[in-house]
Every structure is written in C-alpha cells, then in structure tokens.
Amino acid sequence: MSHGTRLEDRLIEALQPIRSFALAANLYHLFQTGLFDSLCACDSATVSELAKKHGMDEFRLSTFLRYLANEGYVTESEQAFSLTSKGRGLEKFRGWYTLMIGGYAETFLQMGDKLRVGAGNATRNAERVGVGSCAMSHYDAIPLTRRLMGHMSRGCRRLLDLGCGNALYLVEFCRMSPEIEEAWGVEPDRAGYESAVKLVRESGYDQRIHLYCDSALGFLDSGVQAAPDFTVLGFVLHEVLGQSGEEAVVGFLRRLVDRFPDLHIAVIEVDWQITNPTIMRHGLSLAYYNPYYLLHPFTGQRLETLPFWEQVFAKAGLEIVAKETTSPDVDSTRLEVGYLLRRAR
Numbered sequence: 001m002s003h004g005t006r007l008e009d010r011l012i013e014a015l016q017p018i019r020s021f022a023l024a025a026n027l028y029h030l031f032q033t034g035l036f037d038s039l040c041a042c043d044s045a046t047v048s049e050l051a052k053k054h055g056m057d058e059f060r061l062s063t064f065l066r067y068l069a070n071e072g073y074v075t076e077s078e079q080a081f082s083l084t085s086k087g088r089g090l091e092k093f094r095g096w097y098t099l100m101i102g103g104y105a106e107t108f109l110q111m112g113d114k115l116r117v118g119a120g121n122a123t124r125n126a127e128r129v130g131v132g133s134c135a136m137s138h139y140d141a142i143p144l145t146r147r148l149m150g151h152m153s154r155g156c157r158r159l160l161d162l163g164c165g166n167a168l169y170l171v172e173f174c175r176m177s178p179e180i181e182e183a184w185g186v187e188p189d190r191a192g193y194e195s196a197v198k199l200v201r202e203s204g205y206d207q208r209i210h211l212y213c214d215s216a217l218g219f220l221d222s223g224v225q226a227a228p229d230f231t232v233l234g235f236v237l238h239e240v241l242g243q244s245g246e247e248a249v250v251g252f253l254r255r256l257v258d259r260f261p262d263l264h265i266a267v268i269e270v271d272w273q274i275t276n277p278t279i280m281r282h283g284l285s286l287a288y289y290n291p292y293y294l295l296h297p298f299t300g301q302r303l304e305t306l307p308f309w310e311q312v313f314a315k316a317g318l319e320i321v322a323k324e325t326t327s328p329d330v331d332s333t334r335l336e337v338g339y340l341l342r343r344a345r
C-alpha cells in the first residue's frame, strides 16, 4: 500500500463522525418533514408528487433523496423514490431522533462555549425533548410503568402525569386501561403543553384527560382539584433536581404524599454510570447513553446514581414498594430504572 493510499484510508476513517453527524440530522428531517410518512404510505413517489404534497423545492428535494439513497435509506427507480427495508426499519426509532436531534442538536453545537466557567446553560428544544422522550417511552418506560402499576394492591383509577411531554403516557394508559376514570397531565413547556392538547384532542379522551401548563411544584401549589391514586414522574425528577436542588425534590415528594396520602408514585430515572467502563462498553451505551449523559450538565439537569435517589426517597418519608428495569429485549443495560413508592407505613 502506498503512503498516499494509507493517508486516504485514515482520512476516510477520520471523517466518519462527520458522515454520521450529517446523516443523523437528515434522518431527523426525513421524519419531521412528513416525507417518511408519505413514503411509508405508498410503494413509491416521484419528486414532483412529493414536492407538491409538501410544498418543497424539487431540486433540493431530489438532492436530499439522492443523498439518502447513497446512504441506503431510499432507492430510486424510473424517477420515483421508495424507502428501502433499512429505511422502513427506522420507523420504531423515530423518538430517539426527535429527542437527540430535534431536542438536543442545538445543545451539542453550543458545548464548546459552555465549557467555560460561568458560561450558563446551553439551549435545547424542550417541546422536541418531551415529544421524543414520550415516543421512546412507548417501548421502554411505559411498559415499565405498567409493570410497576401491577404491584399496587388496588389498580390505578386516577392517574397524574407530572412532566407529561405530549401526553402520550396518558393517552396510552387511557386506551389500555378502561378502568382509569380520570387523568391529569402537567407540562411546563408551552409548546410541549400545546402538543399534549393536540394529541389528547385527537385521541378523543379530552373528557377523561385534563391538561395544565405548569411545573410539578407549581401544580401542587395551584389548588387544582385532582385526586390521583397514582402519579408518574418519568425522567422528570432529575430536571427538578437540576433546577431547584435536592432539598426542593425532598420537599416536593413530601408535599405530594401529604396532599394525597394514599398515592402510589412511579419514578423513572436513568442511573448515572458514565464512569462505569463495563456498562459504557455496551452497544446501546455508546450509541445512546454516552451522548445522553453528556448533554445533562450542559442543560441544567442533574442525573444521579440509584443510591442517591434511594436516600432522597427515604428523606421524603417514602418506602420502595417495587424496583424494576426495562425489558432486556429493548434495553439490557439496566440503566433505566423505575421505582414504585408510597408513604412509609
């Protein structure tokens, strides 16, 4: 091998992160523009059909689709494009793109500046974070929450979701569990709350599900008449911890069970294991948890270890009824953990 070829090989290898960066952004756009759904709904479509349907520029669209064809996600035949099986296979993973690219791509680009002492937090798109997280939860955290619910002696009839994102949890639980009479969703991000209003309206559950644009702590202070027997805090306590500190989290959990003494609480969190080399070698750790861990200190969120959360629950006067992790079919890292809690007896 000549010296020149060896340099080219090293260049190709060195540029793979740039290839992945552009690809991740453009797969997100494939979903977000509605092009993915259009291509899924038909065998194939011409550029002019797609451009007309989505109000797009034909030359840019054809370049976009040819770029994705070169990466193996679409294929072109007789001027028409269709998704390859690799492209169609992405469908279930849309939520990860919504969260990590729609929610946090802007964050990743700000990190260099935000490393400086006193630089403040990087921005994120909170609505995309909530929507993406809920779409991912469909596969991991919602089944986990159902398993936690199974440990309650009485089933759940009145459900409160604090930090509900686009309210997908509430809609899915109302659909799966007709015994849920009433549900409340609380989401502080205005755009996230509006996505929730839209989803609940479309689901037809707007008589059963009531939505509030507020923080978890603000909702407790608001005097809203609600009588939940089960509340879920899915990836929300680490947000409150980052915003308001440990004492505030302890005080919030205490007040929650003071106000609703028979309440069961499901807390779902990701265990902070960024320094654990065995766990961080796992394929899903490198593909997802490593960048997921990275973005938290830059956005004012504070992930913590399980012993930390367990001492917070004890300080708040809660006991652990059950502790579960995700199904290994979806995530075998055991990093995502759910607790079922109630006031200590």
Ligand SMILES: C[S@@+](CC[C@H](N)C(=O)[O-])C[C@H]1O[C@@H](n2cnc3c(N)ncnc32)[C@H](O)[C@@H]1O
Binding pocket: 126, 129, 130, 132, 133, 134, 135, 137, 141, 162, 163, 164, 165, 166, 186, 187, 188, 189, 192, 214, 215, 216, 217, 233, 234, 235, 236, 239, 240, 243
């Ligand atoms: C990672 S998302 C989780 C969404 C959903 N609960 C799930 O399990 O997929 C975190 C959500 O918490 C919301 N959030 C942030 N701070 C909050 C607070 N102080 N009180 C309630 N929700 C908060 C965010 O707007 C976002 O929708």
